Amino acid sequence: MNYVEWLRVRNCLKWLAIVLGALLVIGLIIRITVAVQMGNDESFVKHTMTEPGTKISHSVVGGINRTTILNPREHVTITIDDQPDGGRVIRVVEPSGSHREHADHVTIGSFSATHSQNGTTETTIIDTDAPVPFAYYLAMAGLVGLIVATIFGATFARENDGHLEIALLKPVSRVRYAFGVIGADVTCIILAEAMTIVALAIGQAMFEVPHFDFSGANATFVLVALLHPFAWYALLNAATASLKRGAGAIVGFSWPVALAIVIFSHVNLGNSVTGETFHAIFWTLSRVIPASYASVEFGHDDSVSTGLAAGPWADSAQYAMLAALALVYGALAVVQWRRVEA
Amino acid sequence: MSTISIKNLRKTYGPYIAIDDFSIEIPQGCVYGLLGPNGAGKTTTFKCALGLARQSAGIVLYDGAPLVPETLEHIAYVPERSVLYDWMTVAEHIEMQRRAYRKFSVSRANELLLQFGVDARKRVRALSKGMRTATMVALAIARESDVLILDEPTSGLDPINQRHVLNLIINESARGATVLFSSHQIGQVERAAERIAVIDRGRLALEGAVDDLKADRKIVEGIFPSESFTLNGLASDPRITRIDRNGRIVRALTSHDAQDVLARLEALGATGLRIVDLNLEDIFVYAVAPSEATADVVEAAQS
Numbered sequence: 001m002n003y004v005e006w007l008r009v010r011n012c013l014k015w016l017a018i019v020l021g022a023l024l025v026i027g028l029i030i031r032i033t034v035a036v037q038m039g040n041d042e043s044f045v046k047h048t049m050t051e052p053g054t055k056i057s058h059s060v061v062g063g064i065n066r067t068t069i070l071n072p073r074e075h076v077t078i079t080i081d082d083q084p085d086g087g088r089v090i091r092v093v094e095p096s097g098s099h100r101e102h103a104d105h106v107t108i109g110s111f112s113a114t115h116s117q118n119g120t121t122e123t124t125i126i127d128t129d130a131p132v133p134f135a136y137y138l139a140m141a142g143l144v145g146l147i148v149a150t151i152f153g154a155t156f157a158r159e160n161d162g163h164l165e166i167a168l169l170k171p172v173s174r175v176r177y178a179f180g181v182i183g184a185d186v187t188c189i190i191l192a193e194a195m196t197i198v199a200l201a202i203g204q205a206m207f208e209v210p211h212f213d214f215s216g217a218n219a220t221f222v223l224v225a226l227l228h229p230f231a232w233y234a235l236l237n238a239a240t241a242s243l244k245r246g247a248g249a250i251v252g253f254s255w256p257v258a259l260a261i262v263i264f265s266h267v268n269l270g271n272s273v274t275g276e277t278f279h280a281i282f283w284t285l286s287r288v289i290p291a292s293y294a295s296v297e298f299g300h301d302d303s304v305s306t307g308l309a310a311g312p313w314a315d316s317a318q319y320a321m322l323a324a325l326a327l328v329y330g331a332l333a334v335v336q337w338r339r340v341e342a
Numbered sequence: 343m344s345t346i347s348i349k350n351l352r353k354t355y356g357p358y359i360a361i362d363d364f365s366i367e368i369p370q371g372c373v374y375g376l377l378g379p380n381g382a383g384k385t386t387t388f389k390c391a392l393g394l395a396r397q398s399a400g401i402v403l404y405d406g407a408p409l410v411p412e413t414l415e416h417i418a419y420v421p422e423r424s425v426l427y428d429w430m431t432v433a434e435h436i437e438m439q440r441r442a443y444r445k446f447s448v449s450r451a452n453e454l455l456l457q458f459g460v461d462a463r464k465r466v467r468a469l470s471k472g473m474r475t476a477t478m479v480a481l482a483i484a485r486e487s488d489v490l491i492l493d494e495p496t497s498g499l500d501p502i503n504q505r506h507v508l509n510l511i512i513n514e515s516a517r518g519a520t521v522l523f524s525s526h527q528i529g530q531v532e533r534a535a536e537r538i539a540v541i542d543r544g545r546l547a548l549e550g551a552v553d554d555l556k557a558d559r560k561i562v563e564g565i566f567p568s569e570s571f572t573l574n575g576l577a578s579d580p581r582i583t584r585i586d587r588n589g590r591i592v593r594a595l596t597s598h599d600a601q602d603v604l605a606r607l608e609a610l611g612a613t614g615l616r617i618v619d620l621n622l623e624d625i626f627v628y629a630v631a632p633s634e635a636t637a638d639v640v641e642a643a644q645s
Contacts, residue, residue: 172411
């Protein structure tokens with residue numbers, strides 16, 4: 001009964017597959033380039049290994065092949081741990097010209113670099129297979145889900161614009177038809193997110209064996225990554241379900257308007273009456289925007305958000321609000337579309 | 343299921359009255375033509391009949407029952423403008439119909455499209471206006487439905503395909519389907535329809551079997567010797583629908599007994615008396631046009 005909507009879903013997923021495929025090809029090209037570059041990066045280690053007086057020893061510790069390079073002349077110790085899953089941890093301990101105490105840490109995906117100085121000893125640890133929090137994947141998937149939700153944000157308005165005679169003359173009730181449409185679109189959002197996760201995993205596998213970290217609040221991310229696009233999709237459709245034209249403009253401006261409202265709701269506009277009034281208005285408006293409830297946090301120092309703002313909401317309240325917004329906006333969209341006349 | 347009853351239909355858009363107290367009864371298997379000038383309310387009537395628009399008052403019954411979603415399994419509709427999806431192929435439209443309607447015949451649809459010269463592999467955006475109309479007609483006919491409602495089904499078609507559509511309409515009626523259609527091409531309506539209704543500014547102006555309407559309605563024309571003459575109550579004769587004076591010429595539109603009216607005019611002193619037959623177009627113009635219609639009809643008859 002909802003064949004047209006499923007065709008739209010198919011087309012959307014087809015284009016998403018093309019985009020992801022193109023990105024993977026770009027990733028492959030980068031991988032090939034990096035492979036050459038990586039050889040150069042390891043030249044320091046190679047140089048140290050060929051220094052006169054350098055002692056190299058090999059051992060196996062708990063399944064890890066450890067190579068220890070000791071250069072007494074430069075006072076450099078390099079430990080390379082080749083792990084069974086393909087990962088590699090390089091630890092370089094060397095003297096420093098200055099005396100200080102500090103520590104820096106950088107994590108990009110599975111690449112982790114820690115540099116610390118303790119007195120006159122510098123230690124650098126490079127871990128090329130640090131566990132990747134699955135939340136990164138879900139955050140990206142959630143973003144793609146939001147884009148797909150926006151693409152389908154005027155799904156009823158598209159029928160209103162010249163096709164109602166087809167849509168409304170099917171031998172089913174309008175409500176059932178509308179739920180069929182929503183079901184197809186929601187399926188598309190889920191599949192798009194799944195495709196994104198798979199593509200990201202493939203992309204990572206080009207560089208290393210994926211080492212996911214499923215620990216922590218991953219259920220949170222799954223829920224937010226799904227509920228946020230659902231609520232956004234429902235909001236856009238509630239805003240456009242009764243329109244025959246002009247829905248594209250609403251969908252087009254939806255992102256900047258929503259971002260502006262959420263940002264202004266968190267900006268201190270001053271202690272004047274005007275500032276507080278505007279802040280109150282934006283804060284109130286932001287309560288009906290799903291992004292206000294889509295913040296999640298994980299780990300110690302990192303924060304990943306599928307929306308923008310970290311609200312004062314406990315996790316369960318966030319999910320409840322996102323789910324409630326999805327349901328209320330979805331119901332509003334269906335109720336409005338029921339009343340549309342050709 | 344195929345008798346359509348439209349009773350006291352009224353549809354308003356704010357203060358504007360699109361349909362007002364419109365009632366017609368369409369028997370099973372009948373080809374019924376709905377005529378009216380632009381903006382008369384034909385399309386609105388169709389939309390109300392199909393539940394695409396909510397009537398403000400009145401009721402539409404199919405075999406005595408109001409329209410429910412299941413009824414739509416038996417009703418096929420061709421709108422006056424293309425409602426096809428531009429980005430889909432014609433074949434995908436066929437598949438869409440097949441999935442939606444149990445009785446839809448894919449082979450019949452393909453056969454009709456072949457007859458119309460439509461390539462099913464093409465996207466709708468690549469089709470001309472006429473081809474889109476033909477596609478919609480083919481998809482509707484292939485439904486093998488009990489009721490066909492067609493709004494300007496020959497719009498944009500070449501004369502050959504127009505004739506083909508008319509033949510399809512007649513064939514559908516012969517199969518037992520009830521057909522309600524509108525067209526600005528009155529000749530087509532005259533050829534295909536058994537009964538017609540003329541709607542003007544939302545109200546029913548005329549209704550009946552085409553043959554009866556043509557048989558009953560005549561214009562009786564007479565010329566008086568001078569411009570000062572009296573009709574002696576002729577205008578209030580119940581057989582006369584309308585009477586127009588133009589100088590010495592009097593034209594009376596009669597609904598029956600034209601010979602008697604002619605005799606009365608003769609008795610009043612008119613000469614050059616004659617009875618002019620009306621075709622469906624004349625009848626339509628009489629029903630909806632202002633008073634100069636009689637002159638137009640007589641001039642057309644003279645030429």
